[in-house]
Amino acid sequence: MSERGIQVSIAQARAGAVIGARPLGIETVRSALAEVMDPELPMVSIVDLGMIGEIVVDRVTGAIEVELLPTFVGCPALAMIETAVASRLAELGPPVRVETTFRIPWTTDRITPSGLAALATAGIAAPAEPDAVHCPWCGSGRVVLDSSFGPTQCRSLHYCRDCRQPFEAMKPV
């Protein structure tokens, strides 16, 4: 039950380099975040999962603020992700603040097309209501829901009647 919101003090040596420099662009920050993978779904970045809300770079100080949107309220990987985000952004130089928030609720609609493709390659089907889920291995729609509760909070368990393989799907929220 850690207190959310991590304040990272950047090495003082670097602070000097920032003064007078142009603030970083949002896309530079986003590219750095795209290197942070989800610990429970290591094939997908947190950017592709849609876990990044607003990114703000202060025009004067260059300080970076990033909103992190938890996939589930009680996601046990959250503290790891917060730390990973803070330390990756710290490499950029300016002060960093990561705020975990429910201001924008994370939904499965936020997963990007490349995120969905990476999940499918790992055998995890795209989020859909149970009767609309398709097998990530053979593409068949003849699948059954075994359980809404899988190995992590965000995944459900299914079985494909055509290729006879069990598989997981992202649970639509």
Place this chain on the structure above:
Amino acid sequence: MTGTVAAPPTTGLADLLLSMADDEFVIGFSDSEWTGIAPLLEEDVAMSSIAQDELGHAAALYGLLARLAGTDPDAIAYDREPDAYRHCRLLDHGRGDWAMTIARRFLYDSADSVRLDALAGGGWAPLAELVGKIRREERYHRMHATAWLDRLARDDGEGRPRLIAALETLGPDAATVFAPLPDEPALVEAGILEAPMLDLEVRWRTAIEPVLIEHRLPLPPPMRQPDRARLDHGQPFRWLWGEFTSVRRADPGATW
């Protein structure tokens, strides 16, 4: 993107947050007792996942409360004596058998859903935002409880009598989720809670009675002792409290 929570509009907010957090915390711990011993492997996973969701909701609610009070969420969760917990009496019956667990989940999830709906558009953004997220998760808990209620109710073996016995045991305490809170009129006035708890109880009964009637299952009778509904926790809770505080008490102040 501010890091601070605005001042609470009413003092009743703390009571509301504590009651909801304790409800989620206690049912989460009760459910986690099934990890490893549920009737099916899928149910081991399901109950563990549901418990994890509920403990996560509790942690977030304790977090809001701690920010209001300037304290530590873990201290609120673990460092109180049993009498200081404010969960409702529905959750004070001990784990019981599988039918008891399903009956409790059905009654609680349906009631919690009505309560969450009444908070989702609320006037205090940190709570309304959290509730918006929690509701998306609770939908799966309701589907799970309703599917199992249906399965046990239709069972022609021991499942149905066990389910009926569980509903008869829990029924008189089911509505305690809606026991009026001390400063409730102020919460309604401030737009945090859409309607008084007793109105929410009516909505809940309207929602569940057709399901219970369809299965010829007992309906929850009126709430006993509403003024004591979140007090007087008995032996089953004292046992659970001993379990969930044992590590914390073994080495107070330890860091992990």
